[in-house]
Amino acid sequence: MQNTRYLIVGGGMTAAEAAKAIREREPDAAITLVGAESHPPYKRPPLTKKLWSGGEESSIWKGTDELGIDLRLTRRIAGVDLDASRAVDDQGDGYGYEKVLLATGGRPRRLGGRDGEVIYFRTLDDYRRLRGLAGDGTRVVVIGGGFIGTEIAAALTTNGCAVTMVVPEGWLNARLLPEGLGEFVTEYYRERGVEVLTGETVASVEGTTVTTGSGRTLEGDAVVAGLGIVPETELAEAAGLPVENGIVVDEYGRADGRDDVFAAGDVANFPSPVLGGAFRVEHEDHANTHGKVVGSNMAGAGLVYDHLPFFYSDLFDLGYEAVGEVDSRLATIETWEEPNRKGTIAYVDEERRPRGFLLWDVWGKVDAARELIRAAQPIGEQVVV
Numbered sequence: 001m002q003n004t005r006y007l008i009v010g011g012g013m014t015a016a017e018a019a020k021a022i023r024e025r026e027p028d029a030a031i032t033l034v035g036a037e038s039h040p041p042y043k044r045p046p047l048t049k050k051l052w053s054g055g056e057e058s059s060i061w062k063g064t065d066e067l068g069i070d071l072r073l074t075r076r077i078a079g080v081d082l083d084a085s086r087a088v089d090d091q092g093d094g095y096g097y098e099k100v101l102l103a104t105g106g107r108p109r110r111l112g113g114r115d116g117e118v119i120y121f122r123t124l125d126d127y128r129r130l131r132g133l134a135g136d137g138t139r140v141v142v143i144g145g146g147f148i149g150t151e152i153a154a155a156l157t158t159n160g161c162a163v164t165m166v167v168p169e170g171w172l173n174a175r176l177l178p179e180g181l182g183e184f185v186t187e188y189y190r191e192r193g194v195e196v197l198t199g200e201t202v203a204s205v206e207g208t209t210v211t212t213g214s215g216r217t218l219e220g221d222a223v224v225a226g227l228g229i230v231p232e233t234e235l236a237e238a239a240g241l242p243v244e245n246g247i248v249v250d251e252y253g254r255a256d257g258r259d260d261v262f263a264a265g266d267v268a269n270f271p272s273p274v275l276g277g278a279f280r281v282e283h284e285d286h287a288n289t290h291g292k293v294v295g296s297n298m299a300g301a302g303l304v305y306d307h308l309p310f311f312y313s314d315l316f317d318l319g320y321e322a323v324g325e326v327d328s329r330l331a332t333i334e335t336w337e338e339p340n341r342k343g344t345i346a347y348v349d350e351e352r353r354p355r356g357f358l359l360w361d362v363w364g365k366v367d368a369a370r371e372l373i374r375a376a377q378p379i380g381e382q383v384v385v
Contacts, residue, residue, distance in 0.1 A: 002094065003097075005030045005098045006030070006100075007034070007097035008033040009100065010034075010101075010267075011073065012041055012044070013042075014290060017289075017292040018264060018292070020064075020067060021291070023067050029299070031067070032069065032070040032095060033070070034089060037124070038073055039073070049314055052155035076090045077095075080100065085097055085098065102241075104267050111225065116208060119222065120225050121226055136160035138156075140161045141164050141208070141220040141222075142165045142226065143224065143226070144165075144228075145165055152226060154316045163195065164197065166201070174328060179328075182328070185318065205223060241256050248278070251271055251273065253290070262294050264293075265291055266281075274373060289307045290305060310366045321359045323373070324357060327347060330348065332348065343361075344358070344384075351378055352378040352379055353378055
């Protein structure tokens with residue numbers, strides 16, 4: 001049995017930021033991080049962005065090897081006894097702790113049934129595998145038209161691949177983009193050489209051959225799926241912690257009101273003092289910021305997490321930043337300098353108060369957008385951020 005003051009379960013960006021925050025407040029504390037991958041924590045966004053446009057792998061590491069912590073890689077925590085303050089990993093090793101952070105993230109959604117040789121794109125190893133296959137003329141079927149699907153399709157096309165996208169919705173990024181802009185982006189992808197099959201499903205995958213719901217056969221050299229993630233809550237459920245679309249935490253990141261059990265990042269369902277209600281967010285800014293705040297709170301900081309996370313995306317030559325609640329089911333107010341090319345979309349409630357902003361080729365305005373959301377004042381027919 002190894003004893004440690006802080007046990008961090010998970011090896012992603014959230015875990016790394018939590019470890020850094022603890023180390024800043026307690027320079028000599030014993031910290032143990034247990035991660036399932038063989039790599040130390042790294043940044044995920046470059047896997048669909050900069051690494052495909054000349055970025056170096058050396059730029060992605062989070063620097064946890066410089067913190068003086070005990071990294072236990074290629075392991076999963078298999079069980080936690082909250083009453084005894086003990087955990088055990090899948091290799092049978094035990095850990096006694098004073099405080100534990102569950103930063104278990106999520107696992108990729110899968111197609112179900114036989115899924116052939118599908119690459120469920122999530123990790124550095126997934127990137128390396130796909131990078132090794134990609135090249136001029138390589139045929140790739142991308143399943144899903146959301147955040148990962150659109151980015152990886154653009155990256156592959158830019159690197160010479162022939163890409164076909166299978167998208168069940170009516171346009172790309174349908175959960176984020178309002179219909180008009182979504183249809184523009186879909187046609188833009190087609191103009192860039194991507195075959196986009198909207199309103200289409202996957203019936204089966206045999207090897208790298210995809211059969212669609214309409215009966216079409218798509219032959220590929222590789223099949224990639226970007227279907228979102230399912231939060232890894234099994235450990236928390238088995239330990240008796242409250243789970244509802246993630247591990248339920250308070251504004252300090254505490255689970256079940258305990259001072260010794262915390263959760264953060266993709267897996268945490270947290271309250272938003274600004275927007276009201278509970279949210280679970282899967283983007284980099286939240287992973288980093290929530291990890292930092294909750295790690296600090298484990299070491300006694302007492303910080304309320306009231307951050308409005310932002311995210312960004314690169315879609316060929318198109319790009320955006322977004323902050324707050326950006327959901328295509330909300331009403332929107334669009335203000336364009338150039339239609340579909342440069343402008344701002346406000347996502348509003350019934351009283352026209354902004355819940356979120358999509359800044360389409362508008363840069364450096366995230367903080368200003370945050371202030372408009374916090375102000376919670378109704379906006380008119382035009383909005384200037």
